[in-house]
Amino acid sequence: MxxxxxxxxxxxxxxxxxxxxxxxxxxxxxxxxxxxxxxxxxxxxxxxxxxxxxxxxxxxxxxxxxxxxxxxxxxxxxxxxxxxxxxxxxxxxxxxxxxxxxxxxxxxxxxxxxxxxxxxxxxxxxxxxCAAITALSASGLPTDKFQFVGFLPVKQQALNEAVKALAAAPLTSVCYESPRRVTATLNALAEHCAKGQQIVLAKELTKAFESYVSGDAETILTWFEEDERRLKGEFVLMIAPAPDTDQAISPEALALLQALGGLLPPKKAAAVVAQHYGLKKNSLYKLLITDN
Known part of the structure; x- marks a missing residue:
């Protein structure tokens, strides 16, 4: 200026x-x-x-x-x-x-x-x-590209679909959550996020007890379980961009996927490898059917 x-x-x-x-x-x-x-x-x-x-x-x-x-x-x-x-x-x-x-x-x-x-x-x-921008700027997550999606759906099926899309997004995702819904959202994130995909929760922004908690979804759920009073307030949840799937699949995981692919239906083989190595089932399934 x-x-x-x-x-x-x-x-x-x-x-x-x-x-x-x-x-x-x-x-x-x-x-x-x-x-x-x-x-x-x-x-x-x-x-x-x-x-x-x-x-x-x-x-x-x-x-x-x-x-x-x-x-x-x-x-x-x-x-x-x-x-x-x-x-x-x-x-x-x-x-x-x-x-x-x-x-x-x-x-x-x-x-x-x-x-x-x-x-x-x-x-x-x-x-x-603005709570979304305030939280994002101090989150430690990438800020060059991000999406704000407001409050997530309440119904479980719609919530799962929304969370699945956020977990797979190639940019940082920011949403708001209420005390009544935050654990349900974190449980959905635990199911759909890749192993090690970082989540940051911010609460009490600009107040005396402002808090940021970083880790995977299970880490933040444990933080809430340690003190139920932490469920009070309004929350900003931020999900790191999805990891590069090609780089995340180790040679061992790929070998197991190929071996199981000859013995099991593709979806079942992908599910077994995803659970064993903490990878995304959908990405493994796509890789398997592409190779075949």
Whole structure:
């Protein structure tokens, strides 16, 4: 950034424009992480649309702000989006906040932003806290390429399919998980990840008891079993890219696969070798049927 860019970005008092929707990130834990620009916008807009007005009021009280707010959550987003678009078209300004972090990132707001774009209403997004990016940057996993998949499915079959895809992805995968579901997700990861494929769990980000736990899925499950209180809070799970399958198959594993391939059905032979050497059954099966 040039000196001119820096000078132009420091505009006076971060003025709020009429008829504009502002997407305002809020702290994910440490209240000191809110930016001065975010405070200025919240203090000057006509309306604040909050995921939970009672939750957001605690932040506003901490900042000494008196705001006019209304709720916007997954159950009323369509109706409230129409109302807010009317306010915006009439020249009023609106700030959108979620309970924590950046709105729309696994939080409500997509419908409102879509409506605004369709109707030509200006939308301005402020940079700020995001649990996925915060966790990834300190995880020690590759960050040159990654995918964010939000919350994983609840139903077991859908969860298994989602986890299987994450375990095979050639890039770092980031997802959110709740205390109620985190052990089920880790058990699914234990079943589908390759031997030694690293997983990093982050919790209590930016708070006093911030924690990062690294290892395979069994390691993290053991960490939870050691103290059930660790299951409290919200979690970010990160899965390392899938290992290079060609390099991971040793000559011994390949020889056993070929030998069993002449005695057993391909899927059974692949399953036996996968379990014995900690490899991916699907990759071994594909290798076996290709060779045949």
């Amino acid at each position: 040039t000196d001119m860019d820096l000078q132009s970005s420091n505009y006076e008092s971060h003025a709020v424009e009429s008829g504009t929707l502002y997407i305002v990130p809020t702290p994910i834990g440490n209240l000191g992480d809110i930016s001065q620009r975010a405070i200025d916008v919240l203090a000057n807009v006509d309306w604040v649309a909050a995921e939970d007005t009672r939750h957001s009021k605690r932040l506003f009280d901490h900042l000494g702000l008196r705001v006019r707010s209304l709720s916007l959550h997954q159950h009323n987003e369509s109706q409230r989006s129409e109302l807010l678009c009317n306010h915006l078209r009439n020249g009023q300004s609106v700030a959108l906040v979620s309970d924590a972090g950046t709105p729309l990132i696994s939080d409500p707001g997509y419908v409102l932003v879509q409506h605004c774009r369709e109707q030509g209403v200006p939308v301005t997004a402020l940079p700020g806290p």
